Amino acid sequence: MLDKNTKVKELINNFNINTSSLYELFIDIQEIYGYISDPILTIISEKLNIHKTKLLSITSSYPNLNLLVKPANNIQICSKLLCNNDSVYSNLIENMDLKTKEVSLTENSNIAFCFACPTVLIANKLAFYSFSSSECSTNVLKMNNHFDDIRQLIEHFIQKTKIKTINSELINIVTNFTNTQEFIHCLKNKFNSKSIYKLLYENIKNSINNKMSNNLGLNNFLSSLNFFDNNSIQNRSIVLIAVDFEPFSFINLYLVYKYTDFIILFLVFLSELFKFNRIVILIRNDFKFLIDLLNYKIISFQNNSISSNYLSGISFEIKRIPNLIIFEDRSAIANFLNNKRIQVHNTADARKLCTTNANFVLNEHFLYDVYDINGHYTCFINIVDLFKLASLLKNIISIDTTSILSVEQPCFITNYLKETPQYEIIFSYTKSNNPITFYECNKFNNDFVTIPFSNSIFIFNNITTNKSTKDCEFPIYSENTEQKLDSILKNLLLSCNNIIVTKANLCPVKFTYKFACYLLDQSCGNCVHCREGLLVLCNLLSNIPILRRRHDQNQTKNYFFKEGFASDSKLEIIENLLETIILSSTCYVGYTAGKFLLSIFRCFYKDFEDHYVRHQCSKKVCKI
C-alpha cells in the first residue's frame, strides 16, 4: 500500500496543469488503485484549486473511470449492436465460475471500434474477440499474450526482425523509458541509421499489399509516399485529416487513448523516413480533441468552462501542434484544397478515379493526391486510416492472428466473411446534392462485396436510380452483377457514410433499437432532446408486441392491443421524435444520431409497419 501511495503522490506532484491532462492522471491513478477514491479527489482538488464536486462530475461522466471499488477480475462485454452478446454472456457464465465475488461481469458499450464482433475486456485488457459465440467461450479460457504495452511491442519487434546488434541497446531504452516522448527522443538519438524504420516500413507495405488491398485510402497514401521516395523534393509535409470521422465510431476514448502511442510512433517513423518537415492537421471543429490526443495525449481541463460539449464537463485545448488548420465543415476543406491542388504524380488507379468521376465527392478526393500547400509538397492521410495503420503496426509485430480476428483490423472482416456465409455486408450512402456513384463494381466476389471496412467514402460507379420508400433513394446496379447486388440491397442499411457489416436476416427494428441504446450511451445527457429523446425512442422500439412476447409468454394476444402499443400513431411519433432530435441538436452527436436513425427508419419503413401495424417480423427474427 505504501508503494502505491507514494506512486500516486508522485503522479500528482508531477502533474502540471498547463501541459498534462486530467484524464490521463485519472487513468494512471486508476491503474494503481483500481478505482478513484474520495481522498484522491480531495488531494487533486486542493492541488489544482478546482472544486471537488466538479471533479466528481467529470469522473462520473467517463464510463471507464470507477468511483467504487471493483473486483480485480472485472470482465466487460461489449454491448454493441449487431453481435448477439446474449449468447456470449450465457457462455461465459457457463464456462467460468463467475459467481464468486472476485469476478464481476459488466456490459459496456464503449469498448470496441467495430460494429461486428463481440469483444471482451478482462481487467482492462483486450482479451478476445470473435464472430461466433462458440468461439468466444473457448477462446476466453485460452486468452494470453496481449500487447497493450509499447515495451512488449518493441521487444517482439526485435525478436521478429532479428536485429541482434542493436538489441541490447534497444532493450535498455525500452526498459528505462517512462513516457512516449522520452522514448522517441532516445530512439532518435541512438539510431541514426534508418534500419529500424526501413524494416518497419517494408513490413507495413507488405501487409497492406497482402491484406488491405481493398483499402483505397491506405493504398493511395502509400502511393503518395512512393512519390516522395522517387522524387527529390525539398519541402515535404504530411497532412492528417479528420473529415469522415463519425463520432460513434471513435468516441470510445479509452481505445483512442491506447492507440495514440502507436500513432505517435508511426508519425515519428514517417517523418524520419521521408524527412517530412511538418505535420499539418486539418480538422473540423468537432474533432479538436483528437488533436490533443495525438499531441502526446494532452487533454487539458479548463477551469471555468464546463461546456455543453458532447463530452460533458470537459473542454479541450490545442497545445503543441503549430500547423493546425480548423475548418467548419467538409466543403471548406475541399475548397481550400481544390485551389491548392496540383497534379504531380499518381498511381494508375488513383488517376483513373480522378479522371473518370466527373461528379466525385470533393471531400475524399484529396485522399490520394499530392498537393502543394504554401510551397510544401503534401500527402494526405485520413485519421481513421492512420488509426488503422497504427493498429497494423501493432499487429505486424505481434504474433499470428490467423485464427482469431482482431477488432483492431476491421478490414479483415470482409475477408473473413467470405468463409462464413451467415454474414452479409450492408453498405450505405448519403443523400446529397451530388448524385452518388458506386465504384469498383468489378470487385464483387461470389457472394459478397469486398468493401473495405472504413468510413472513408467509397465511390461506386454507374449507379443512379430512384427506387424509394419515402425520401431515401435506393441505389440500383445496372450492369451484369445486378442480381448479386439485389441480394445485398435487401439488407441495406442507410446511414451517414457508414458501412455496416452485419449478420444476414437481421431485423432492422431490432437493429434500430440496439443502435438507439448505443447512441444513448454516447450522449452526454445535458440537452433534453438527446437524453430524453433517445430514451423515449428506446422505449418505443423495445415495446413492440412481438419483441415483448419473448418475455411475456403467458400473456394472451389481446394484451398488447389493450396496452395501446405499436399502432400507426407510434410510427408517426417515432418520425416526429427523430426530426425533433435533428432539428434541435447543436452538437454532432445528437445530429448524427438523429440522421442515422431517421435514415434507417425511412429506408425500412415497411419493416416498421410490419412490426407496428401487423405485428409480424418479416425476417422472423422476432419470434412469437
Place this chain on the structure above:
Amino acid sequence: MIPEKNTFIDTKTLITSPNEVKITINGISTIVPAGITILEAAKFLNISIPNLCSMNFTNRFGKCRLCIVELKGCEILLPSCKTHVRNGMIIETHSQKVRKVRKMLLELLLSSHKNECLTCTRHIKCQLQKICEEIGFENLFCNNMPKNSYIGKVKSTNLKNNGSHVIVYNSDKCIKCGRCIHICNEIQQIEAITYLGRSANLSIALHDYSVLNTSLCNSCGQCLLVCPSGALEYKSDLENVWEAIDDKHKTVIVLLSPTSKISIGEEFNKSPGTQLCGQIITALKKLGVNFVFDMSFAADLSSLLYAQELHNRLSNNSSKKLPLITSSCPTVVMLIEQHFCDLIPNLSIYKSPQQLLAKLAKIWVSKNYNVNIKDIYVISIVPCTAKKVEANRLENKTNGINDVNYVMTNKEFAKLMKEAGIELENLPTSSFDLPFSFSSGCGISYGSSGGIIEGTIESLRYIQNMPNTISDEFYKIHTMNEIKYSDFIVGNSKITVACASGLGYCKELLTDLQRGHVKLDFVELLGCPGGCVGGSGQGFDSSFDTRSMRVLALLREDRAKSIRRPSDNAMVHLIIKELLENINSNKAQSILEAKYYKRYNL
C-alpha cells in the same frame, strides 16, 4: 407607410455604429445593442419565448431547448438563450416548425417527470405547469408507456435523500435543467450540487450521494427557490407542530420573526410587504398556542450583546480578535466553520436571536408559571430553511431536547392555517404576549441587510454613554448592494463596518479578511441575497423587486416605531435583570454563549 420609411432610414444610419445590430423578429425589424442574446432581444419587442433553464438572463445552458427559434438560412433550430444576435438575422419565434418541435421537446421534458400534480407542494405555483399552459401539452407518450423498459441499463445512482439535512431531492420530478447547480456554484458559491453520470444516468447529486461524501450544503435553500419543478423540497415539520398544538398538556410558545410578519401575506395572495402580524397572533391563539413572542425583542437583545462584545474587543479587554463577525445567520456560521477556520475566533460568542429567545422564553415561562421545561414546546416561524439545521445543532440542545423544538417556514405556516380552516385576512388583530413583546425599530430591520449594524452601532453609543443621534446616517447601509463598506463615529473613535448578503459575496469578503486586504471592526454577514428578505422559506418569487418591496416594508415599520434604539427597550433590561443578573455575569455566559467547531462535513 410613412413611419415605416422613417424607421428604415433611421436604421440605416444607426447601423454604422459597432455597438448595435439590426435584426428582424417575427417580421418586425429593430435595432438592438450588440452582444445580447435573441431571447433578450425578443423581450425588447414584448415577444415572450418560453424558457425553463435560463433565469434572469444570467445562466445560459441551453439545456431545456424550449426557447428554440428559427433562423432564416439555418437548417437546425437554435436555442435563443445561447445565441447572440448578429447583424441581419431574420428570426421566427413561433412559426409552425418551431411550435411543433417545441411541443415535442416539452413532451420529452415531461416524459421523465412524475405527474403527481395534485399532491405536489408546487401545485399552482409550478413553473412547469405554466409552461405547459403556454405551449400546449398533449401527453403523447407520458402516461400510456410503461416506465423505462431501458431501465435495466440505467444505474440507480439517484437515491432519495433522507439524511439529517433539510433539503430533499426527489429525482422523479427533476427535469435536470441545472438551475440549482447554477445558483449553488455561481451565485452562492457553495458548490454542493453537481451533475453526476452521463446520458440516461445523468442525475443531480446532493450531499447524500452514497459514493462520495461531499456534503458541503449550508442549507441556505436558494436552490429551492429556483427549482422550476418540485424536485427540491425541504423537510416539513408540520405534523410535529400539529402534535404539539393538539397536546393539551404541553405549553406551546411561538416565536415570530420580523421578516415573516411582512412576507407571510404573499402566501395568501397579498402583495409583498403586507403586514399581517396582528392577524397571525390571533390565529395562533385560536389554535391554542399559549404564548406568542416577538423575535424582534431577541434582535434588540442581540444588538446589545454584539455592542457589548465589540466594546470589549475594541478596548482590548478581551484577547479575541477584530473584526467581530455576526453569528445571526446559521449558513454563514457553517460557511466559516467549513472554509474559514482561522476566522472562528472572530465570530461573536453569542447565539443567534432565535436561540437566545427560545432559551430565555423557556426559562421565563417555567419560572413564572411553574411548568416543567420538558413540557414547553418552542416553535419558531421564520423565512429560512437553515434555521431548521441550527435548531438541530448539538450545542443548541439542553438535556438532549432542542431549545427550539420545531421550526416552521412561512409556507408551512400558511399550510397550517389552511388545514386549520382559518381565514387569516379577516381576523381581528391582537398583540404579542409580555414580556417578549416590545421591540425597537432596529429590531425590526434585522431582516434586511444592514439592520444588525444599525442596531449594534446605536447600542454601542448607549454603552459608551453617547447622546442619541437622530439622523439619516444609516441609510447608506440600507441600500440593496451586496457588499457595503461604511464607517461610523462613536465617541472619539471611528468604527469601520462592512455588510455582505448572499453567501458568494460573504465568501468574497471573508477571503479578503483572511488575506488581510481589508481592516474592519465589525462585519455583518447574511447568507441569502438581500438578507433574510431573500430567505428560502418564503414565496417562490425571490426577484430583486420582491426583495426590495419587503425591505421597504421593514424600513417603513422600523421608522414608524416610537422607540428607535435597542437600548431604549426597557423590557430587554428588565429581562436581563430578572433572568441573567447582568450581561457579563457567569449565568449569562452559560446561557447565551455559542460554540463553534471546525468541520468538513455537516
